[in-house]
Amino acid sequence: MTDLVIIGGGPAGMSAAVAAYESGIRDILILERDDSLGGILKQCIHNGFGLHKFGEELTGPEYAWKYEQRVHELGIEYKLNTMVLSVSPDKVITATNTEDGIFTVEAKAIILAMGCRERSKGALNIAGSRPAGIFSAGTAQKFVNMEGYMPGKEVVILGSGDIGLIMARRMTLEGAKVKAVCELMPYSGGLARNIEQCLNDFDIPLRLSHTVVQIHGKERLEGVTIAKVDERRQPIAETREFIPCDTLLLSVGLIPENELSLGAGIDLDPVTNGPVVDQDRQTCIEGIYSCGNVLHVHDLVDYVSEEAEIAGKSAAEYISGMSGEKTNITLKTDGKIRYTVPSKITSKKDVKVYFRVADVYRNVKINVLSGGEVIFSKKKPKVAPGEMETVMLKKDMLENVSELSFELEVM
C-alpha cells in the first residue's frame, strides 16, 4: 500500500507532490509517461512563467526545473516512461513500463494530474485533401523546440489561443513567414500581451472572424482558402481568399485528458470536460483528487501550481484522517460565467473559486448570490474567455448557505 500516488509528473503533479510532502506525507509515488519530469513545460521555451509564483519571469523549462529540484531534494519517488493503464474506484492503479512490466499499486489517495491534449476537431470540418504540412500548434512546438526541425517556411495558423500566438513568433524568429493567424471568433482566445509581442512585433496579421474553409495540395500543402464568417460563424462565400502556404498550424483549443478518470467512474463536468470536484479538488470518489489541466484548462501555470498545492495538501489531510466542519453547497452559474471550479463546497473553509466567462464583457460586476441576496461583489473593467477569473469566498460567508449563484452583471 502506497500513501499517495500521483498520475502525471508535469507542473500539477510535481506541485501536488511537494505540497503533500510539506503536509507530512512521505510515501509518495509519481508516475510519468514521458522520459523526464516537467510535462508540457519542457517544450514551452518562451518566457512569462512564474511571475505570480516566484516573482520572476521564467521560461517553461526553468519553471519545471524549480519543481524538479524540490522533488529531488525531498527524495520524492517517481517512475518515468510509465504508462498508467487504469485506475479502479477502490484506488488500485495498473501501470506498465519496460522495467517492471505490468504492475499494480494500491494507494490510500490518488491525485490525477494527467494534463490535457490539443483539440484536433478544427481539422475535420475543412474541405479538401489532407496533404503533409498540417500540424497541431503543440506538435509543431515540439518539433521546433525539442527536436530542432522546422515544419515549414510559409505558415497560416488557425486559432489564436496562446499556443498559436507563441508559435507564430517562434516560427518567425526561426525564419518562416507567418502569413496570417485566423480566428473564428471576433476576439482572440489568447492573452493580450501575446497578441502584442507575438503578432504585432512582427506585423503578423490577426484575421478575426475568419476561418480556413479549404485545404489545397496533394502531397504537400500548397495553400489554404480562408473566409470571413458571419454572426452565426458561417463562412461568407464572397470573402474567400487564397493564401499560398506549405504549413497550417491548428491551435483550436485544449481538452482535459480524462480517459483514466472515466474508467474509474469519476463524474465529469460537461463544460470543463474535467472531473466534478469540491474545494479540496476531491472528485466524487473519496480519496481521489484532480488538479491542473486535467481538471480544467488553465491560462497560467502559476494557477496550476496553486491548485495542485490545494489537492496535495487535501490528499495529505485525507491520508492522515483529518477532516473539517462539513457543509453541502452547490455553486451555480448564469451562462455568462461558463463554469466554476470547484462546483461544490463540502467543508467550511476559505475557498478561492476559479471561473471562466463565455464572451468578452466590459465594465462588469461579478456577483455571488445566496438565496437571491448578493453576498459578494467585485468590479472588473474587462473579462474575456481566455483569462481565468477568481473570487475569494471567506469561511464566514458560507454559514447557512446551500446554494451560491455566480452571476455576471454588465453595467
Add this chain to the structure above:
Amino acid sequence: MKRALTCIVCPVGCSLEVELDGGKVMSVTGNTCPRGAKYAEAECTAPERTVTSTVRCTDGRILSVKTDRPIPKEKVAECMKIINNAIAPLPVCVGDVIIKDIFGSNVIATKNINAL
C-alpha cells in the same frame, strides 16, 4: 501625440495610453502598477525584448536558451542569427552562459542536458 500600447510585462496585459511630446513621454495612463509606466517609457524610447530560442549541442541535441535580460528590440533578428550559429558544449545546466555579452546580455541555458 498619443500612442496606445498593451503592457507585456505581466499576463494582465493592461491597455496603456502614452502622451508623447516630440519623442518624450509626458504621461502614461491605464497601467495598474508602476511596471506598466516603466514599460511604456521604454517602449516609446528604447523598446526591449527578451529573446528565447534553442541552440544545438555538440551531439546534436537541442538546448533551450534565453537572453538573461531584455535586448534592444531592433537587435532581435541579429541576436537570433548569432544564437543559430552557436553550438553548446555538454554537459550543460540551467543558467550556464552559452554566448557571452551580446547586445548587453548573456545567452544562458534554460534546461539541463547530461553528457551521454
